[in-house]
Amino acid sequence: MKITELFERGEFVVSAEVGPPKGFHVEHLLEEAKTYLSGITAVNVTDNQSSVMRLGSLAMCKALKDEGLTPIYQLTCRDRNRIALQSDLLSAAMFGIENLLLLTGDHTKLGDHPQAKPVFDLDSVSLIHAVTELEKGVDLGGNELIGEAPKFAKGAVVSPCSDSVDAQLAKMERKVRAGADYFQTQAVFEPEKFIKFMEKAKQFGKPVQVGIIIPKSAGMAKFMNNNVAGIHVPDEMIEELKKDKEKTKAGITGVEIAARIIKECKPYCQGVHIMALGWESKVPDLLKLAEI
Template identity: 80%
Template sequence: MRITELFDNGEFVVTAEVGPPKGIHIDGMVEEAKKYLSGVHFVNVTDNQSSVMRLGSLATCKVLKDAGLNPIFQLTCRDRNRIALQSDLLSAAMLGIDNILCLTGDHTKLGDHPQAKPVFDLDSVSLLYAASLLETGKDLGGNDLVGEPPKFAKGAVVSPCSDSVDAQLVKMERKVAAGAEYFQTQAVFEPEKFIKFMEQAKQFGKPVQVGIIIPKSAGMCKFMNKNVAGVHIPDALIEELQADKEKTKAGITGVEIAARIIRECKPYCQGVHIMSLGWEDKIPALLEQAGLK
C-alpha cells in the first residue's frame, strides 16, 4: 500500500519513525514496533540517522514488511553516489517497498565516524528527480531499464518553523517540481508558525504531515534549540517540563505537550509524523490524547 493512496482518500495519515539497531539483532525492535506502532499507518525507517552507523534502512524495511507493517524507506545522499542510490531504489521496488522519503542527510562530521568521507553526489531534490526518472524507465545516465519500471510514493522534508520561511517554500517548490508527492516536516513546537507556513504551502497542493517529537526533558529542548536547525522550543514549554520533574521523567508531560501540538495543527495538515527517539512505548498514549487512536 502506498501512502499517497490514503492521502488521496482523504485520510489523516499517521506515521512514526524507528531507528535500526547498531548491530544485526533486530527481533526486539520488530516486536516493539508491532506492539507500540499498531495504531499508525506507516513506519519510517531512518538511514544511519545523525550520521551514526547502524543496520541498513532497506534491510530493516524488508523485515518490518514481512512482519506485517508498512515501511517507508528513508534514503539519504550522504553515503552513496548516484549509482548506489538508484540501485537501492530499484532494490526497494523489487522487494515491494514503494514508499520512500528522500533526504540529503547530516554531514559525517556530526556522527560516530567523523573521519568518514561524505559523498553528496546528489541532494534531496536530485534524488527525487532520479526516482521520478526511474518511474519512466530511464536512469540518470539516460539508459533504459529492463522490463516494467518501478512506481514509488515519493516523500520529502520541509522545515516550516525555520527562520527563513521563504527559503523553505522555494525548496518545497523545487521538490514538488522534482516529483515529491507528500511532505513530512521537521519537528514543530510552535503551532502558530506551522499554521502560518501551511497557509502559504497549500499553493503546492501536496499533503503535509506535521512532525512531532515527544520532548523528554528541559535539557533535551535546550540542546535542540542550540543544535537542530529549523527547530525552536519556546521557553514556556521548557518551563512546563521543569515544573514536575517526576512527571516529565515518566514521559507524561512530554506526551501532553506533543498531543496538544497535534490537536492545534491537525486542522491545517493532512497527517502527523512522530519521531519518538526511543520512546515508541509512549506513542499509544500520544495517539489517544491527540484524538487519533
C-alpha cells in the same frame, strides 16, 4: 500500500520513526514496532541517522514489511553516489517497498565517522528527480530499465519553523517540481509558525504531515534549541517540563505537550509524523490524547 493512496482518500495519515541499531539483531525492535506501531499507517526507517553508522534502512524496511507493517524507506545522499542510490531503489522495488522519504542527509562530520568521505553526488532534489526518472523507466544516465518501471510514493522533508522559512518554501517548490508526492516536516513546537507556513505551502497542493517529537525533559528541549536546526521549543514549554519532574520523567508532560501541538496543527495538515526517539511505547497514548 502507498501512503499517497490514503492521502487521496482524505485520511489523516499517521507515521512514526524507528532507527535501526548498531548491530544486526533486530528482534527487540521488531517486537516494539509490532506492539506500539502496528495501529498506525506507516513506519519510517532512518538511514544512518545523524551520520552514525547502523544497520541499513532497506534491510530493516524489509524486516518490518515481513511483520505486516508498512515501511517508509528513508534514503539520504551522504553515503552513496547516484549508481548506488538508484540500485538500492530498484532493490526496494523488488522487496515491494513502495514508500520513500528522500533527503540530503546530515554531513559526515556530525556523526561517528567524521573521517568518512561525504558523497552528496546527488541532493534531495536531484534524488527525487532520479526516482521520477526511474518511474518513467529510465535511469539518470539515460539508459532504459528492463521490464516494468518501479512506482513509489515519493516523500520529502521541509522545515516549517526554520528561521529562513521563505528559502525553505523555495526549496519545497523545487522538490514538488522534481516530483515529490508528500512532505513530512521537521519537529514543530510552535503551532502558530506551522499554521503560517501551511498557508503558504498549500499552494503546492501536496499533503503535509506535521513532525512531532515528544519532549522528554527540559534538558532535551534546551539541547534541541541550541543544536538542532529548525527546532525551537518555547520557554513556556520548557517551564512546563520543569514544573513536575516526576510527571515529566514518566513521559506524561511530554505526551501532553505533543498531543496539544498535534490538535492545534491537525486542521491545517494531512497527517502527523512522530519521531519518538526511543519513546515508541508512548505513541499509542499520544495518539489517544490527541484524539486520532
